[in-house]
Amino acid sequence: MSRYPLASLSVLLLAIASAGLAADKWKPLKEDGIHDPENPAIGVLQEPADALSVLQADTAGNKVDWARSLEYGFIEPRGSIDGDKRPKFRGTTVLMRNTMPMRFVSFPHKTHTEWMSCETCHDSIFIAEPDANPINMGKILKGEYCGLCHGAVAFPLTECDRCHNTDSSTVAREAQAPARTEGS
Amino acid sequence: MNRRSGPSLLATLVACLVPVMFAWAEYADVILNDNSEAEGVAPVIFPHWFHRIRFQCSVCHVELGIKMGAGKTQIAMQDLIDGRYCGACHDGNTAWSIDNCDLCHSGKPGLETGIRGGHKTTGPGVY
Numbered sequence: 613m614s615r616y617p618l619a620s621l622s623v624l625l626l627a628i629a630s631a632g633l634a635a636d637k638w639k640p641l642k643e644d645g646i647h648d649p650e651n652p653a654i655g656v657l658q659e660p661a662d663a664l665s666v667l668q669a670d671t672a673g674n675k676v677d678w679a680r681s682l683e684y685g686f687i688e689p690r691g692s693i694d695g696d697k698r699p700k701f702r703g704t705t706v707l708m709r710n711t712m713p714m715r716f717v718s719f720p721h722k723t724h725t726e727w728m729s730c731e732t733c734h735d736s737i738f739i740a741e742p743d744a745n746p747i748n749m750g751k752i753l754k755g756e757y758c759g760l761c762h763g764a765v766a767f768p769l770t771e772c773d774r775c776h777n778t779d780s781s782t783v784a785r786e787a788q789a790p791a792r793t794e795g796s
Numbered sequence: 797m798n799r800r801s802g803p804s805l806l807a808t809l810v811a812c813l814v815p816v817m818f819a820w821a822e823y824a825d826v827i828l829n830d831n832s833e834a835e836g837v838a839p840v841i842f843p844h845w846f847h848r849i850r851f852q853c854s855v856c857h858v859e860l861g862i863k864m865g866a867g868k869t870q871i872a873m874q875d876l877i878d879g880r881y882c883g884a885c886h887d888g889n890t891a892w893s894i895d896n897c898d899l900c901h902s903g904k905p906g907l908e909t910g911i912r913g914g915h916k917t918t919g920p921g922v923y
Contacts, residue, residue, distance in 0.1 A: 656898075760865075
């Protein structure tokens with residue numbers, strides 16, 4: 613019988629933790645640790661939970677799947693200040709094979725060009741040539757290359773499989789099929 | 797409860813706390829305080845989450861020339877008055893005008909310029 617109170621307590625604690633998690637998901641501005649609770653802006657500025665809770669949910673980062681939120685039309689961010697032009701879309705995939713024991717990285721231009729124009733990355737962050745960018749995880753963790761956005765405004769670096777997403781066997785199989793663009 | 801429940805309870809507590817500890821939302825709020833407090837106003841807090849709902853990345857980072865990285869672009873109020881950087885939208889037309897000082901200058905005293913919620917503050921990049 614002694615196990616039942618423990619089990620009940622565990623469930624209760626989990627319930628409290630889950631509730632805490634939901635409440636903690638997007639802290640109110642006055643509790644976020646950086647806004648001054650006495651500032652007159654509190655109560656005027658939009659609260660994060662009001663905006664983010666209606667978007668596509670994610671398990672990591674700021675708990676918003678920004679790519680899906682955009683793809684499914686939950687948000688329609690302007691492509692320019694006056695909103696009358698959008699960045700060019702590019703559908704090619706860049707395959708990065710130099711990933712040591714990890715799976716290859718298949719970088720989707722499509723997802724990224726829906727958010728930003730070519731000039732955002734090229735050539736100030738990535739040189740648009742195959743094998744021209746000496747990227748490694750150390751640099752990414754220090755906030756260079758992909759790490760400039762991923763971990764801050766895009767899904768964090770805890771989500772290894774989202775980038776390391778391609779088996780070498782898949783690549784070999786696709787090599788038989790019509791070619792797609794490859795780069796470094 | 798029997799004696800075995802002690803460690804189990806502890807494990808349960810730890811298991812419950814772990815997700816709470818990792819529930820930091822990565823807002824990527826940018827704090828700008830290179831000049832603000834020195835000039836007598838509260839630090840600026842720029843909420844990335846709010847702006848990315850409305851604008852694509854390249855609007856600010858290409859069209860307006862704001863470099864990626866907190867404090868990499870030094871922005872003065874005169875720039876905004878002249879319609880550069882934030883002033884391109886915060887003109888009372890596209891967005892509220894810059895005479896609403898508190899809406900940007902809303903940070904706690906003593907904050908350092910930086911990004912809140914990023915590779916150096918959460919995730920595996922903590923070192």
